[in-house]
Amino acid sequence: MSLLERFLLLYKESIKDITSVIPNKVELESELGVGTVFVIYTNWLPFYGVILDKDExxxxxxxxxxxxxxxxxxxxxxVNDLFEETKLTHLVFEIEEPVAKRFFKALxxxxxxxQIRDTVEKxxxxxxxxxxxxxxxxEEKSVRLLLQLxxxxxxxxxxxxxxxxxxRQLIQTKAVAATGMKTSRVGDLIVVQDELGMRLFFPDEYKSRSGEIYLFDELIFRGKLNDGLLIRNLPNLISYLSEGVIEIKLTDQEN
Known part of the structure; x- marks a missing residue:
C-alpha cells in the first residue's frame, strides 16, 4: 500500500461520522467581502473557505x-484558528449571502x-x-452536505x-430489517426518507398551523407545521415508525 493510499484511508476514517454534522450559527454576523477567509464551526470539525466573488x-x-x-x-x-494552516483547493461553491451571514465567521x-482566483483556476x-x-x-460531498444543512x-x-x-433502545429490543423503505404513512402523515433524514408532509388541515411533534413521547418540535420539516440523526427511523412512536398535536384554534 502506497503512502497516498494510507493517507486516504486515514482521511476516510476521520470523516466516517460526517453525516451527523451540525453547522453552528455565529453569535455575531461578520462582514463578508471578497478575499475574506472564513470558518464554519460545527459539532465535528471546522470548515474553511475564502470568498472569491460576491454578487447576489x-x-x-x-x-x-x-x-x-x-x-x-x-x-x-x-488561518490561525483551531487549525493553523489550510491549503487552497479547486472546489468552488455558492451560497446566498443571508445564509452565509448566519454561519460564516470572518477570520x-x-x-x-x-491571485487567489487565478490560482483556483490553475x-x-x-x-x-x-x-x-x-x-x-x-471533500466536495462533505461541503455540499454542510451547505444543504x-x-x-x-x-x-x-x-x-x-x-x-x-x-437506540428500540433498535436493540425490536429487530427490523433495513428494507430500503423511502416513503411511509403514519395516520394522515406522509414520511419520506432522503439522504439528509426523515421529512414530514402534513395533511391539508394541519398545513401552516401551529403544532407540536412528539417522538417517543418526547417533544422535539414546536412551531409551524410546514411541509418538509426534517428530522436528522436517526437513521432508518422510518422502518420503526408507528402512531405510537410519532405524534402530532395542533396547538392553535382552527379558523
Missing part, C-alpha cells in the same frame, strides 16, 4: 485541512484576492490521479439526546 450569491473556494492529500501546487493559507482578509486545470480524485470527491436550517429538527437513546 457568495462564491467561495474551499480550504482543506487535510494537507497530505491537497495538491502540491496549492498554496498554504494560514482575516487575503492580501491579493485576484488548480482546476491540473490532472489529478485516482487517489486525489477520490479525496476531492469526498445550512440552507435548510429553519426546517431541521435535531432530536435531543434522550430521544436518540430511546431510539
Amino acid at each position: 450569491m457568495i462564491k467561495f473556494a474551499y480550504l482543506t485541512t487535510f494537507l497530505p492529500l491537497a495538491s502540491l501546487e496549492a498554496p498554504i493559507l494560514k 482575516k482578509p487575503v492580501k491579493h484576492p485576484q 488548480l482546476k486545470n491540473l490532472h489529478y490521479g485516482r487517489i486525489h480524485r477520490e479525496f476531492f470527491n469526498l 445550512m440552507n435548510e436550517d429553519e426546517k431541521i429538527i435535531y432530536p435531543p439526546h434522550q430521544v436518540i437513546e430511546k431510539f
Whole structure:
C-alpha cells in the first residue's frame, strides 16, 4: 500500500461520522467581502473557505485541512484558528449571502484576492490521479452536505439526546430489517426518507398551523407545521415508525 493510499484511508476514517454534522450559527454576523477567509464551526470539525466573488450569491473556494492529500501546487493559507494552516483547493461553491451571514465567521482578509482566483483556476486545470480524485470527491460531498444543512436550517429538527437513546433502545429490543423503505404513512402523515433524514408532509388541515411533534413521547418540535420539516440523526427511523412512536398535536384554534 502506497503512502497516498494510507493517507486516504486515514482521511476516510476521520470523516466516517460526517453525516451527523451540525453547522453552528455565529453569535455575531461578520462582514463578508471578497478575499475574506472564513470558518464554519460545527459539532465535528471546522470548515474553511475564502470568498472569491460576491454578487447576489457568495462564491467561495474551499480550504482543506487535510494537507497530505491537497495538491502540491496549492498554496498554504494560514488561518490561525483551531487549525493553523489550510491549503487552497479547486472546489468552488455558492451560497446566498443571508445564509452565509448566519454561519460564516470572518477570520482575516487575503492580501491579493485576484491571485487567489487565478490560482483556483490553475488548480482546476491540473490532472489529478485516482487517489486525489477520490479525496476531492469526498471533500466536495462533505461541503455540499454542510451547505444543504445550512440552507435548510429553519426546517431541521435535531432530536435531543434522550430521544436518540430511546431510539437506540428500540433498535436493540425490536429487530427490523433495513428494507430500503423511502416513503411511509403514519395516520394522515406522509414520511419520506432522503439522504439528509426523515421529512414530514402534513395533511391539508394541519398545513401552516401551529403544532407540536412528539417522538417517543418526547417533544422535539414546536412551531409551524410546514411541509418538509426534517428530522436528522436517526437513521432508518422510518422502518420503526408507528402512531405510537410519532405524534402530532395542533396547538392553535382552527379558523
